[in-house]
Amino acid sequence: GAVVSQHPSWVICKSGTSVKIECRSLDFQATTMFWYRQFPKQSLMLMATSNEGSKATYEQGVEKDKFLINHASLTLSTLTVTSAHPEDSSFYICSAPDQGQGTLEAFFGQGTRLTVV
Amino acid sequence: GENVEQHPSTLSVQEGDSAVIKCTYSDSASNYFPWYKQELGKRPQLIIDIRSNVGEKKDQRIAVTLNKTAKHFSLHITETQPEDSAVYFCAAKGQAGTALIFGKGTTLSVSS
Numbered sequence: 001g002a003v004v005s006q007h008p009s010w011v012i013c014k015s016g017t018s019v020k021i022e023c024r025s026l027d028f029q030a031t032t033m034f035w036y037r038q039f040p041k042q043s044l045m046l047m048a049t050s051n052e053g054s055k056a057t058y059e060q061g062v063e064k065d066k067f068l069i070n071h072a073s074l075t076l077s078t079l080t081v082t083s084a085h086p087e088d089s090s091f092y093i094c095s096a097p098d099q100g101q102g103t104l105e106a107f108f109g110q111g112t113r114l115t116v117v
Numbered sequence: 118g119e120n121v122e123q124h125p126s127t128l129s130v131q132e133g134d135s136a137v138i139k140c141t142y143s144d145s146a147s148n149y150f151p152w153y154k155q156e157l158g159k160r161p162q163l164i165i166d167i168r169s170n171v172g173e174k175k176d177q178r179i180a181v182t183l184n185k186t187a188k189h190f191s192l193h194i195t196e197t198q199p200e201d202s203a204v205y206f207c208a209a210k211g212q213a214g215t216a217l218i219f220g221k222g223t224t225l226s227v228s229s
Contacts, residue, residue, distance in 0.1 A: 034216040043206060044161070044219045093160060097213070104149040104168070104210060106217050108160040 002028050002098035006109025013084055013116055021079045021112045023094035029074035030096035034106075035067075038091040050077040050094075084116040119144040121209050123220025132229045136197050140207035140220050141189040147209040150183060150190045151217070154203045161206060165192070197227045 003026040013019050023033055031052045036044040048069055049057040056069035068080040077096075081088055093111040097104065120143040130136050142150075148169035153161035167174045167181045167190065174181050178197075183190040194201055204224050208217040 032214050043221045046216050046218065049216060091158065095217070104213070105151070105163065105166065106210075111158070111160050113158060 002096075002105075002107040004030075004094065004096050004107045004109045006094055006112055008112055009110055010113040011115070013114070015085055015116055016083055018080055018082045019084055019114060021081075021092055021094075021114075023077045023079070023096070023109050025075045025096050025098075025107075028096075028098045030077075030098070031074060033071060033077040033094055033096045035069065035077075035079050036093050036095065038093065038111075044093065047079075050079075052077075081114065084114070086116045089114055089116045119147055119209055119211065119218040121207060121218050121220040123207050123223060125223060126221065127224045127226070129226045129228065130197050132197060132199060132227055134197055136192075136194045136201070136225055136227075138192045138205055138207065138223045138225075139189060140191070140209075141187075142209040142218075143188065144209070144211055145185075145188065146211045148212070149210040150181070151208050151210075152179075152181060152192045153206045153208065155206060155222075156203060164205075194225075197225075199227050199229050201225060202227045 005024045007022045033050040035047045038044045047062045050069045050071040052071045058064045071077040094109045095106040123140045151166035154164050155161045178195045180193040204222050206222045207220040210217045
C-alpha cells in the first residue's frame with residue numbers, strides 16, 4: 001500500500017520560534033497533499049491543501065502567513081509553523097491520495113505532536 | 118463546502134452488544150465515505166469505506182450503510198469486544214483531489 005512518512009513525530013519548541021514539519025510520499029507521487037490539525041479530544045480539522053508547484057489553498061480562519069506550506073516536489077510537502085505560540089500546540093497530520101491507484105483512499109502520515117513552551 | 122455531522126459523541130455498550138454510529142453530510146457531490154479508528158497520538162486507521170454507488174458494505178463484524186437520498190451513512194459493529202473501544206471518525210470526500218472532511222468523532226467504550 002501507499003506510504004506517507006511524516007517527520008518529526010514530536011517536537012518541543014520555544015515560543016516565538018519556527019518549526020518545520022515534513023510530509024513525504026514514499027512510493028507514489030502526490031501532486032496534492034492535505035494538512036490537518038487535531039486538538040486534544042477533537043476531530044481532524046483541515047488546514048490547507050498543498051499543491052505541487054503552486055500556492056497552497058488555506059481553509060477559512062487559517063493564517064497563511066503563520067502556517068507556511070511548500071510543495072516543491074511530487075513527493076514532499078512541508079508545513080512551517082512560524083512564530084509559534086502555546087496555542088499552536090497540537091497534533092499536525094498530513095495525508096495524500098494515491099491517485100495512481102485509482103483509489104479514493106487517503107494515506108496519512110504518522111502525525112507530529114507539537115508542543116510550544 | 119462539505120459539512121459532516123456525527124452522532125453520538127460517546128457510546129457505551131456491553132461486550133457482545135452492537136454499536137451504531139451515524140453521520141450526515143451536506144454536499145451531494147461527495148462520493149466516498151470512510152470510517153476511521155484512532156488511538157491517542159496515532160494516525161487514523163481506515164476500518165471500512167464505501168463509495169456512493171454502493172448501499173452497503175460488510176467486513177466481518179463491521180458494516181457500513183449509505184443512504185444517498187438522505188445523505189447519511191452509518192457504521193455498525195456487531196458482537197463488540199473491549200478492544201473495539203476507541204475513537205471513531207466518519208468522513209466524506211468529493212471529487213478526486215479534494216480533502217476528506219471529518220465528523221467530530223465518537224468515543225466508543227465496550228465494557229466486559
